[in-house]
Amino acid sequence: MAKQVVTRTYTASIGNQQQVSDDLDALGFAASKLWNVGRWTISRVWDEIGYIPEHDELTAYLKSHERYDDLHSQSSQRVLQELAEAFNGWYGKRRNGDTNANPLGYRKHRDEHPRSTVTFKNKGFKLDTKYNRLRLSKGSNLKEYWSDFILCEYQTRPDVDLSTVESVQQVRTVWTGDEWELHFVCKVEIEVSEAPSEQTVGVDLGITNFAVLAYEDGHAELYPLNCLKQDDYYFSKRIARCDDSDSEQATRLNRRKSARRTHYFHTLSKHIVQRCVDEGVGTIVVGDLSGIREDEENGESKDWGKHGNLDLHSWAFDRFTDLLEYKAEMEGITIKQVFERDTSKSCSCCGRKRDANRVERGLYVCDECGMVANADVNGAENIRQKVSPILVTDGVDETHSVSSAHQNAKHSGDGDRSNGWLAQPSTFLFDKETGAFAPREQVTS
Ligand SMILES: [Zn+2]
Numbered sequence: 001m002a003k004q005v006v007t008r009t010y011t012a013s014i015g016n017q018q019q020v021s022d023d024l025d026a027l028g029f030a031a032s033k034l035w036n037v038g039r040w041t042i043s044r045v046w047d048e049i050g051y052i053p054e055h056d057e058l059t060a061y062l063k064s065h066e067r068y069d070d071l072h073s074q075s076s077q078r079v080l081q082e083l084a085e086a087f088n089g090w091y092g093k094r095r096n097g098d099t100n101a102n103p104l105g106y107r108k109h110r111d112e113h114p115r116s117t118v119t120f121k122n123k124g125f126k127l128d129t130k131y132n133r134l135r136l137s138k139g140s141n142l143k144e145y146w147s148d149f150i151l152c153e154y155q156t157r158p159d160v161d162l163s164t165v166e167s168v169q170q171v172r173t174v175w176t177g178d179e180w181e182l183h184f185v186c187k188v189e190i191e192v193s194e195a196p197s198e199q200t201v202g203v204d205l206g207i208t209n210f211a212v213l214a215y216e217d218g219h220a221e222l223y224p225l226n227c228l229k230q231d232d233y234y235f236s237k238r239i240a241r242c243d244d245s246d247s248e249q250a251t252r253l254n255r256r257k258s259a260r261r262t263h264y265f266h267t268l269s270k271h272i273v274q275r276c277v278d279e280g281v282g283t284i285v286v287g288d289l290s291g292i293r294e295d296e297e298n299g300e301s302k303d304w305g306k307h308g309n310l311d312l313h314s315w316a317f318d319r320f321t322d323l324l325e326y327k328a329e330m331e332g333i334t335i336k337q338v339f340e341r342d343t344s345k346s347c348s349c350c351g352r353k354r355d356a357n358r359v360e361r362g363l364y365v366c367d368e369c370g371m372v373a374n375a376d377v378n379g380a381e382n383i384r385q386k387v388s389p390i391l392v393t394d395g396v397d398e399t400h401s402v403s404s405a406h407q408n409a410k411h412s413g414d415g416d417r418s419n420g421w422l423a424q425p426s427t428f429l430f431d432k433e434t435g436a437f438a439p440r441e442q443v444t445s
Pocket residue numbers: 347348349350351352366367368369370371
């Protein structure tokens with residue numbers, strides 16, 4: 001076992017909610033107002049010179065703005081940083097041709113400002129783990145003569161002890177919809193097992209097969225979204241029957257729906273990490289989110305509609321990747337994210353890229369080398385190869401480019417790999433009764 005320092009976020013409730021909620025509200029509203037000022041400023045800069053400012057430029061520009069002093073300077077800085085990052089992220093997607101990416105909105109609902117999350121960095125909070133108290137700094141505008149800070153009494157989960165963590169890096173005040181809670185972002189030392197092996201696996205995330213795994217030895221696993229689809233269909237129908245979408249019943253149904261999703265993602269990420277441990281995987285390679293868009297191009301999103309509008313947004317993939325990373329790191333497995341461009345269009349066997357290659361839905365057929373594979377498996381294998389290109393063992397110099405290695409692989413007939421490719425990938429289904437993933441019985445004809 002080895003030791004490793006990782007980041008963990010612990011949630012805590014606030015015991016003296018009533019005493020502090022007005023003050024926390026004021027900070028939450030202030031963060032929304034500052035966000036809006038920043039949002040408006042970005043638009044103006046964009047209209048004037050066609051450029052999106054980075055967060056430090058935005059901060060320098062707005063430092064003297066009245067709203068900046070509503071929060072502690074580090075908290076204000078964080079609001080503008082999140083805004084600039086989100087804006088640049090959106091712009092990046094748009095530049096890559098994603099016309100569906102929505103530009104960022106203002107945080108305002110009629111005349112109301114929502115309660116935004118406020119982040120406090122080291123100078124903005126003081127933690128007393130002996131008496132479970134947390135002091136949060138206000139900005140100079142909100143300091144009243146009787147207090148310039150907010151004193152919260154917090155309660156963490158019983159298994160969490162903040163006095164034993166390496167350090168608390170940040171505190172966030174988060175509005176849950178009912179009340180305020182605290183998130184402590186901590187550095188924690190954990191025991192991890194040594195990386196079991198140098199094997200790699202490629203993971204392709206999508207909306208038909210939520211996850212597809214391609215292992216180095218050529219075998220592959222599919223994780224379809226069947227159960228989530230059924231769940232969504234069931235809840236959507238029940239929610240549609242509610243008189244009012246804001247009603248208590250509808251809210252309860254929505255909560256149950258999202259709790260079940262969270263459970264599904266937890267179970268799946270745990271299962272995948274366990275599979276990787278079993279298979280001696282040391283590195284998991286995950287594609288980034290551009291794959292979702294490619295699926296839409298192929299008409300998959302229309303299919304979704306038929307299945308009860310499963311509204312699986314990109315955040316679900318982000319969240320899943322986070323869970324996977326968290327669980328993998330406990331096992332000493334590294335996660336690498338790679339850009340997904342062309343991974344669904346290229347042949348993972350010979351490297352040939354052609355749109356027409358995908359001749360049949362769900363099946364990737366390459367005219368060049370004759371490979372036939374499940375299209376998602378082909379994508380996952382391409383993702384894997386971004387980190388670990390195929391190296392052919394029969395005397396080919398490892399410094400050769402990937403494509404020449406591919407050529408050699410083709411000519412030398414690399415039997416094992418192509419056998420693996422032709423083999424049927426195994427499919428794992430979520431079993432509602434056991435709450436676990438189990439391989440679907442193979443039908444032998
Ligand atoms: Zn090919």
